[in-house]
Amino acid sequence: KAGVTQTPRYLIKTRGQQVTLSCSPISGHRSVSWYQQTPGQGLQFLFEYFSETQRNKGNFPGRFSGRQFSNSRSEMNVSTLELGDSALYLCASSSSVGGYTFGSGTRLTVV
Amino acid sequence: QQQVKQSPQSLIVQKGGISIINCAYENTAFDYFPWYQQFPGKGPALLIAIRPDVSEKKEGRFTISFNKSAKQFSLHIMDSQPGDSATYFCAASKGQGAQKLVFGQGTRLTINP
Numbered sequence: 001k002a003g004v005t006q007t008p009r010y011l012i013k014t015r016g017q018q019v020t021l022s023c024s025p026i027s028g029h030r031s032v033s034w035y036q037q038t039p040g041q042g043l044q045f046l047f048e049y050f051s052e053t054q055r056n057k058g059n060f061p062g063r064f065s066g067r068q069f070s071n072s073r074s075e076m077n078v079s080t081l082e083l084g085d086s087a088l089y090l091c092a093s094s095s096s097v098g099g100y101t102f103g104s105g106t107r108l109t110v111v
Numbered sequence: 112q113q114q115v116k117q118s119p120q121s122l123i124v125q126k127g128g129i130s131i132i133n134c135a136y137e138n139t140a141f142d143y144f145p146w147y148q149q150f151p152g153k154g155p156a157l158l159i160a161i162r163p164d165v166s167e168k169k170e171g172r173f174t175i176s177f178n179k180s181a182k183q184f185s186l187h188i189m190d191s192q193p194g195d196s197a198t199y200f201c202a203a204s205k206g207q208g209a210q211k212l213v214f215g216q217g218t219r220l221t222i223n224p
Contacts (some may be wrong), residue, residue: 004154033211043155043200043214056211090154099145100212104156 002027004093004103005068018079021093021106025093031055032074034066037088046089049074074092081110115203117215125223130188132218134201137182141203145212146175146186149198158199161163191222 005024013019025032033056034046045058049068064078072093078085086109092100116135124130134144142163147155161168161175161184168175174187188195201215 009187021125035212042216043202043212045211045213048211092154099143099157099160102147102156104154 004091004101006089006091006103006106007105009104010107012111013081015081015083015110016022017081018077019081019084019108021076021089021091023074023076023091023093023103025074026092026101029093029095029101030072031094032068032072033092033094034074034076035090035092035102036060037105038086040099043090051076078108083110086110115213115215117201117218119218120216121219122220123221123223124191124194126191128191128193128222130220130222131185131197132199132201132220133183133185134203134215135181135183135221136203136213138213139182140205141149141213143204144175144177144184145202146173147200147214149200149217155200188220190197191220193222193224196220196222 007022029049033048035043039041046060047054047066048056052068063079068074088105088107090102090105092102094100122181145160148158149155157170159170159173159175161177163179168179172189177184199218200211204212
């Protein structure tokens with residue numbers, strides 16, 4: 001069974017640009033969540049999508065957005081990038097009764 | 112009230128020893144407490160999880176101890192091995208399914224051979 005796939009693995013962007021990250025969940029998993037991981041703040045919840053609807057949202061500015069497609073694949077978008085957005089962005093998928101399975105993440109560097 | 116506090120930040124244990132990591136939470140609505148293991152360059156991987164209706168859960172060398180009245184839970188790694196060297200995160204959520212996880216700050220564990 002394939003795991004959670006995140007693309008790209010690494011990304012370098014300039015301040016002010018926008019970026020889109022992609023996540024393909026485990027087959028059959030309808031829930032996809034996104035987390036930001038930084039050395040200072042640790043793992044912080046961004047949002048969760050289920051059947052193309054956002055069910056939960058963390059405390060991040062509106063520059064962070066996401067969406068989920070009918071095949072459960074999800075994308076996360078960050079607009080007007082700031083230096084502080086440099087982080088490892090993790091996607092996790094889950095069935096209705098199971099725990100999370102995380103992908104290996106996308107390492108975003110903003111310069 | 113949403114925080115999960117984890118200690119220590121770093122831990123060095125000799126091979127064969129017992130590694131102990133502690134977490135404390137405030138929100139009594141939390142009812143699912145997983146532990147994750149993360150290696151460099153990888154995402155966190157679920158190690159073991161517990162619900163508050165049991166005080167202990169053991170899977171191989173890994174044991175979670177849970178104290179509901181103290182709102183604390185801990186991970187014990189018996190017979191620690193160099194391959195256990197990783198960062199460990201405790202977490203808590205309401206419900207086991209696709210619910211928002213609140214993570215501790217992590218513990219970097221080093222097992223010396």
